[in-house]
Amino acid sequence: MSEPSKNISELLREVDKVVKAGNLDQATKLIENILEINPKNIYARAYSERVSALINEKKEKEGSSASQPSPKQHVQAAPTLPEEKKSEPVPTVLHRKLSDAILEAYKKLLDEVWIDGHITPFEQERINAMQTFFAVSKDEHDYLEQNARMTCYLNAIKNGWNKGLRDFAGLKGQFQLTDDEELILQPKVDRLIKSLNSKGVILALDDDEHFLLLIEMLLKKNGYHSLTTTSGEEALTLLEHFSPDLVLCDIAFGHQNMNGFMFYEKFRSIERFASTPFIFISALNQKELFRTGKKLGVDDYLTKPIDNDLLLAAVEGRLRRVREMQRTIDI
Structure with missing residues (x-):
């Protein structure tokens, strides 16, 4: 790993730590440092969006708290009908569309870890950390990870073909493809093989x-x-x-x-x-x-x-x- 890349990786880990500690201003400064090293770093752009969203949420909560009546004020609560049940808050993450920057960064990470079809414990930790940090829902993660596995599977066929391999049966298990996924990919595999012969x-x-x-x-x-x-x-x-x-x-x-x-x-x-x-x-x-x-x-x-x-x-x-x-x- 080159020195700038190493510095960026260390700074991103530091961003995770300070965000968990609630120091969003420090996180913003660290992200600015990353963008000075590499203005096009997609992880930094995604982290920047997420930290900005957390800052806005914090301000909204503080504003909401400030508008609450003081303990000395007597506010009569509205009567609650006995037959009505209070609804549980619906999590908004499941219905939120990921921003372009976060989507790009998360897809890039999944492509990186699935490139060889094997995920190490360290790589799984990276995925879990990013999924939590960016509030990526399980449905969103499953969809993006499926795309990453299928794309990396096709790339593995291409790379293997260029090295003289012609038997790719083992790749199905390596990339954890289901029978349905293999069926969906077959036309793409056929097209890929034709292209490799051209x-x-x-x-x-x-x-x-x-x-x-x-x-x-x-x-x-x-x-x-x-x-x-x-x-x-x-x-x-x-x-x-x-x-x-x-x-x-x-x-x-x-x-x-x-x-x-x-x-x-x-x-x-x-x-x-x-x-x-x-x-x-x-x-x-x-x-x-x-x-x-x-x-x-x-x-x-x-x-x-x-x-x-x-x-x-x-x-x-x-x-x-x-x-x-x-x-x-x-x-």
């Missing part, structure tokens, strides 16, 4: 289904495996289980909530896709759009109608460049 996996986004079909046929004919979708939201769901080698993305998605630029930013915010080649496709040959894309850091642009040879050359060139860079890193 020259590369290409994710294509466009609201024109006919155009997507043409792209899929072209890529398949030339040895690539494609994942196609008509929306950015659906693409993000695909990314939970698949890691494309390159993305082809239309800029405009009709009247949908997420356009190409918005999807690009969300895609790049996912750590494992920080350097994945990304090519914009547009029927709009506008300098404004090209300039915006360049500012964002897009790798390339293609305009419709697409020239097949140009598209294949762009895909092959970008993938070759990434692989050459990877070989350099490995050396």
Whole structure:
């Protein structure tokens, strides 16, 4: 572990201690120290949200206590009907949607501990501590942990395949998959195996289904495996289980909530896709759009109608460049 990472881990443990001791101001200062070391640390952002919520709860309680009548004041209580029963307070945590920062941090932790299919006692302690600290309900935890197990299972197949393995029967028990989960995952496993036998996996986004079909046929004919979708939201769901080698993305998605630029930013915010080649496709040959894309850091642009040879050359060139860079890193 690098020195900055070690310092952050120690500071996060200290945050846990001071929060349990009720010193929220000290916790805030510690979180600020973490963000100075790494402004993008997702655990720090999640802790910051949770501590802020605890501070607000504390202020509300103090305000509520201050508004209560003093013992000297006589307040007549409203009569209680004998047949009525006082209802128990309903826990709000079960009905609360986790914030994006907390959700991201909790998912990252689960992905880390399930990466090899074995959870150590220390890792289980980390999960329990974070679940308690962020008030993650059992239902929320079970759902997120199931996703983590299934995602790590698929990643284990991919890693094993790249090492020459072809028998993955033992992984079911390793990742504690139920029969139903295995059945749900089978189509994804089949698709993954097909992609591993290809020259590369290409994710294509466009609201024109006919155009997507043409792209899929072209890529398949030339040895690539494609994942196609008509929306950015659906693409993000695909990314939970698949890691494309390159993305082809239309800029405009009709009247949908997420356009190409918005999807690009969300895609790049996912750590494992920080350097994945990304090519914009547009029927709009506008300098404004090209300039915006360049500012964002897009790798390339293609305009419709697409020239097949140009598209294949762009895909092959970008993938070759990434692989050459990877070989350099490995050396």
